[in-house]
Amino acid sequence: MDIRGAQVVLTAAQQDVGWVRAQVAACQGLPWRSPAAVAYEDQVAAAAADLGLCARGLVTSGDLVAAGLNGGPTWCTSDHGPVPPVPGWSTPAPRSTVGGTSVRVGADGVTSVDPQALQAAAATLTSCADRLDHVHGSLSTLTVALPTPVLVDNTQRASISLLLTARWSPYHLAEHLRELAKRLRAAAAVHAAGESTVSGVVRGAGAVWGGLLGLLPAPVLAAEGVLAAGTAGLAGLALFGETARVVGPEKAAQLAEATGAAAGKAAVRAGAVEVATTGVAAVARGQAGGLPTLHPVPGGAAAIAGLITGPAGTAVVTPVAAPVQQPAPHGLADVMRVVATSYGGSAAPGTKPGTVTIQRLDRPDGTRSWVVAVPGTQTMAMSGTVPTDMGTNLRLEAGLADTMTAGVLAAMRQAGIPAGQPVTLVGHSQGGMVAMNVAARAGKEFTVGAVVTAGSPDVPAQLPPAVPVIRMEHVEDGTARLDGAPNRVTPQVTAITRELADDGEGAPDWGSAHGIQNYVETGRRVDEAVVEAPGSIPGVSALDGVLGGPGTVATTSQYVIRREVD
Numbered sequence: 001m002d003i004r005g006a007q008v009v010l011t012a013a014q015q016d017v018g019w020v021r022a023q024v025a026a027c028q029g030l031p032w033r034s035p036a037a038v039a040y041e042d043q044v045a046a047a048a049a050d051l052g053l054c055a056r057g058l059v060t061s062g063d064l065v066a067a068g069l070n071g072g073p074t075w076c077t078s079d080h081g082p083v084p085p086v087p088g089w090s091t092p093a094p095r096s097t098v099g100g101t102s103v104r105v106g107a108d109g110v111t112s113v114d115p116q117a118l119q120a121a122a123a124t125l126t127s128c129a130d131r132l133d134h135v136h137g138s139l140s141t142l143t144v145a146l147p148t149p150v151l152v153d154n155t156q157r158a159s160i161s162l163l164l165t166a167r168w169s170p171y172h173l174a175e176h177l178r179e180l181a182k183r184l185r186a187a188a189a190v191h192a193a194g195e196s197t198v199s200g201v202v203r204g205a206g207a208v209w210g211g212l213l214g215l216l217p218a219p220v221l222a223a224e225g226v227l228a229a230g231t232a233g234l235a236g237l238a239l240f241g242e243t244a245r246v247v248g249p250e251k252a253a254q255l256a257e258a259t260g261a262a263a264g265k266a267a268v269r270a271g272a273v274e275v276a277t278t279g280v281a282a283v284a285r286g287q288a289g290g291l292p293t294l295h296p297v298p299g300g301a302a303a304i305a306g307l308i309t310g311p312a313g314t315a316v317v318t319p320v321a322a323p324v325q326q327p328a329p330h331g332l333a334d335v336m337r338v339v340a341t342s343y344g345g346s347a348a349p350g351t352k353p354g355t356v357t358i359q360r361l362d363r364p365d366g367t368r369s370w371v372v373a374v375p376g377t378q379t380m381a382m383s384g385t386v387p388t389d390m391g392t393n394l395r396l397e398a399g400l401a402d403t404m405t406a407g408v409l410a411a412m413r414q415a416g417i418p419a420g421q422p423v424t425l426v427g428h429s430q431g432g433m434v435a436m437n438v439a440a441r442a443g444k445e446f447t448v449g450a451v452v453t454a455g456s457p458d459v460p461a462q463l464p465p466a467v468p469v470i471r472m473e474h475v476e477d478g479t480a481r482l483d484g485a486p487n488r489v490t491p492q493v494t495a496i497t498r499e500l501a502d503d504g505e506g507a508p509d510w511g512s513a514h515g516i517q518n519y520v521e522t523g524r525r526v527d528e529a530v531v532e533a534p535g536s537i538p539g540v541s542a543l544d545g546v547l548g549g550p551g552t553v554a555t556t557s558q559y560v561i562r563r564e565v566d
Helices: 003-026 035-067 115-145 154-165 170-192 197-214 218-224 226-247 249-258 261-269 272-287 297-308 332-343 390-398 403-414 430-441 510-514 516-532 538-547
Strands: 102-106 109-113 314-319 355-362 368-374 422-428 447-454 469-474 493-498 553-564
Touching: 003 035, 003 115, 003 170, 035 154, 035 170, 102 516, 109 516, 115 154, 115 170, 154 170, 314 403, 332 355, 332 368, 332 422, 332 447, 332 516, 332 538, 332 553, 355 403, 368 403, 368 430, 368 538, 390 403, 390 430, 403 430, 403 553, 422 430, 422 538, 430 447, 447 516, 447 538, 469 516, 469 538, 493 516, 493 538, 510 516, 516 538
Parallel strands: 102 493, 368 422, 422 447, 447 469, 469 493
Antiparallel strands: 102 109, 314 553, 355 368, 355 553
16 A cells, blocks of 8 residues: 555545544433433543544544654644644533433432433444444554555654554544443333333233133133133232222221232232233133234223123213312422312312313413313222223223213313313323323314323323323332333323332332322422423423413313213
8 A cells, every 4th residue: 555545544534533523423412311311421522522532643644644744743642642622522512401201200310311312322323333443444454554664753653553542543432432322222221111021021921821711611711710810810900009099098008918018019010910911801802702912901801891891871071060279280290289189188178089170271371271180090880870980991991982081071072172272181090091082082172282191001092193191100000000011102102100119218009109199299300300401301391381381370170970871
């Protein structure tokens, strides 16, 4: 290789490193807020600075090789010498305050991540590392391919050597960028996946084996006790999760103690709820004639609903004469407090089961929005006049018509909600399932601005893609897992997860973890994080935009939904 050939190699290397610098710049300020994100930003800033040194080293080496000059900048002969100014890299990139769709609330604060953005950045950094490997390979040829007379000066030798061995050499930078990409992928995987690989395999096995058992004749299953045990197990899981709501926290605590609460807590945290629900649903689905599937819960719920629940009935909606007026909500905690008023208690004494709370929000700019708050399960009955029952739970999970969804839509009509004014649908437990169903059925009649659920299983309902959804779940709350599927993060869904045991008071039982007040507290912590860093959780910021800011005036109305069966 002659000097002209060496110049071509060095020029191409300069162009490649310039491309890498631009790509790494795009990987700064990611939508990620956590202590790990701070460490990443520090590391990627260091990589950016080293890329600047590498670029200057390539320029200097090119000049030395071309001109055969003696001497040169002192920084080029030392890994720790003075750093030359590098255009475009003298000012560190500002840290991002933008978060993402996966939010975790813990003792050390609120972590917010956009897993897709992290995966994309990891792919970019990996491509950069591959490009730097190519640069290193090209530079390595210079030490053996250039004619000896060209490399007679120590400074020239040093400049080429540093390009191959220094901290800022393409080789070491490639290793650094690969490590950063590995960290990004790990963080994205933790937040994007609702379950581990092992849990997924076990849950899938439960679905398949349950489906195969379900194909056996019912007398065989009955003889072996499979059908009875499975149905009792599914009902038991659902009933236990709602115990605190129906019989009160004191009685629920006594029942939990009597049934071995410690084992129950461990089972919920380990994902036993999803596995058990999936297996039992697969058996029920098979008995109804369905073939094995990895997602048997809707079909299994439909089969069980057909056996033990009555007809959906007709929703009868009656307005409450003088409901307790509530302040305008601002954030997650406040909308959960509105749901609490539908349960009654000290916030709204005398509230009847099946009560839906609707707030009209008149904003200072003259526009108007609405909040529709739906309570959860309030009776263990499978049918009857109170529609917030276990029968509605099964029908919602099965995707069948139910009284509460029809009743909420009727209440919205009675409240005078017009098309074009955004509505926030919020619900706890069963109420969140109803909220999702209503959003899917709103059509052009109502404009859904946001949906908020807390401790709610998912339902087979397709929402318009533009509607943001906020799902709050506690690790110790098994009710949200009765859909038999892990919680998944998507661009439409902001998934907020909190592990109550992180507060240092031990792991709560299922009923306590499912309680509305614990979800109010989770919402409060998320609200504080958004105030501290506006835009850090885009889904919550979108909710705040629908609710309106300071000066918004709320008018509260309530409607009691009853079920009539012909």
